[in-house]
Amino acid sequence: MGWSWGFGLVALVGIAILVYVVIRLLSKNGGSDPSSTSTSTQPDLTSARKILDERFARGEVTAEQYRERIRVLGDGR
Template identity: 40%
Template structure:
């Protein structure tokens, strides 16, 4: 009787190793798809101000000299 029940005991270490491999794979996938930093920047107004300045320069409302001066004044 003892010989027959020991035949299935090998499956437990296999299942544990397989489960750890699956968990490791899932952890790797989650960390690879996670964004690197916060969704917002430290200075959200800065990017908006820069975008507006770029648009005004592209439309020709300001010349290159004024564009560079104002870009240097942005925080």
């Protein structure tokens, strides 16, 4: 009779682990949107632009280099 509470506790922990694993698997997949994984592998052009702007402001790149790199990033300004 002393073991009955132990089996209930083990079952509860097992269910909690199962729920945790299912949630982790679904969150890694990004839900039902398959395009979310393909966009995360592409470089973030806005952050690249911010870095370039900061480097230009600090004087690490010349105006000519800045314009060329903006053109390469596809901004076209």
